[in-house]
Amino acid sequence: MGIEYDDELLASLVFDGRGLMPAVVVDDEERVLMVAWVDEEAIRRMLLDGETWFYSRSRQEYWHKGATSGNTQKVLAIVVDCDADTLLIRVHQNGGGACHTGTYSCFTRMMAHRVGQP
């Protein structure tokens, strides 16, 4: 039990100038929950722990998602994109939701939408 990972793919990841890359977190039905940032260490913790860990750019520290709220995320799979500079993390979302505002997803505010003929 735990997370199995591909060493070569892990070593091929391309981080930005700050040593970070964005990670899109989706649930087991592929709904987008949130986007956060990871570096090598956050990924290492995630693989060991089996729950999501991120790096906070504003607080400059690692955070274990749900450590205080209980809304942890069990990692089911981590998928890498074509450029190896973005992760898609599939999780089982525990508790009420992913967002600190109390909603299930962090994406709730419609900024724009198509009108008229689709």
Place this chain on the structure above:
Amino acid sequence: MGIEYDDELLASLVFDGRGLMPAVVVDDEERVLMVAWVDEEAIRRMLLDGETWFYSRSRQEYWHKGATSGNTQKVLAIVVDCDADTLLIRVHQNGGGACHTGTYSCFTRMMAHRVGQP
């Protein structure tokens, strides 16, 4: 016909030190297709044009997704996250797919997965 948008929400967006934010592109069934970067100008073009525009960090230029391949993305909706620093763009994907490698999604390579009891 076109894209209607919320002026206030648009003005509230928080870009990073480079003037950029990540945009997660999902299709009409919420499958994650790709992640790319936008700045104010790329968003402006997207709202006017109704198709996705991004900013390439490596080429330092705007790109109209699918301009050469024909695999354009018709914007259906743009949703903002709780911190107003990430976009979720819902699109109708035209052509074969979103990825320059020829796949439908850019996320095809499984780096890690849970084993044993789910």
